[in-house]
Amino acid sequence: MATLGYASLPVPGGGQSPTVPADMAALAEAIDRHLVHYVANKAERDSRFASAPVHTIVSAADGTVWKKTAAGNTWATWWEPAPGWDRTVTLKPAFQAGDVSLGLMLLDGGRRVELKGRVERVDSTNITDPNAVNLGSVPADCIPPSLRTWAGTCSMAGETTDGAGRLEILGTNTSSGYGVAGDILWWYQGTGGTPWVDISGYYWRI
CATH class of the missing domain: 2.60.40.1830 (Phage tail base-plate Siphoviridae RBP, head domain)
Structure with a gap:
């Protein structure tokens, strides 16, 4: 199985006879972690992506973008809309x-x-x-x-x-x-x- 690009995507090469379902599944899994995933909000992010690998990128409906930095629900916020002056002094x-x-x-x-x-x-x-x-x-x-x-x-x-x-x-x-x-x-x-x-x-x- 050959691997292509910086993402090392698995692609059958040469005279190799592909096992189509397994090879397609392997390719999909390799691509999946490099996609931007979409959720409604932070709660859905934490629910769906707690077991996702580090470097997973998720975007919420309000435009907030997070990158996973460690196992579990540990995320860095790349961008978020200003919440407004919603807190009290x-x-x-x-x-x-x-x-x-x-x-x-x-x-x-x-x-x-x-x-x-x-x-x-x-x-x-x-x-x-x-x-x-x-x-x-x-x-x-x-x-x-x-x-x-x-x-x-x-x-x-x-x-x-x-x-x-x-x-x-x-x-x-x-x-x-x-x-x-x-x-x-x-x-x-x-x-x-x-x-x-x-x-x-x-x-x-x-």
């Missing part, structure tokens, strides 16, 4: 959403967390503190294993002198006197504090 009682609504989404197969929105005080005073201000928290499944940080912009009204500060998400291994794992902390050294903080940014959950 929980604010502390002293704060409320500002002019830009709050939102959170999980991307890259749940590995990346993206946030948006502005936070302001309910009493309309400036957000100011010589240390960290605990604004709120992210959902439990969005908590990273260690501290994550990014630059957050803020209003420059009044005495405010700096247009950005430091935002943190406390991780599961983070010890802080200002909050617990999953809390969103704001650090700012500008004069007079700021009327609002924009928490828009992203961090890696893994």
Whole structure:
């Protein structure tokens, strides 16, 4: 039996007399793992392809594409549509959403967390503190294993002198006197504090 191409497809060659049903079955099985397979959703993927070989590629009805990376249901997400701002940021009682609504989404197969929105005080005073201000928290499944940080912009009204500060998400291994794992902390050294903080940014959950 000859094999052709990088996929080593089995094809009878030379004077070999093919046993048609068996040879066709062998060829179909060799081709099958190189096809893009189609499912309705992740649940059907896990049900139908749990025993499929590594490197199997599956595409869902919404366009999501996965590649199998290990035995069982271990998959890498090649592409997925943005889910929309379908998750909730929980604010502390002293704060409320500002002019830009709050939102959170999980991307890259749940590995990346993206946030948006502005936070302001309910009493309309400036957000100011010589240390960290605990604004709120992210959902439990969005908590990273260690501290994550990014630059957050803020209003420059009044005495405010700096247009950005430091935002943190406390991780599961983070010890802080200002909050617990999953809390969103704001650090700012500008004069007079700021009327609002924009928490828009992203961090890696893994």
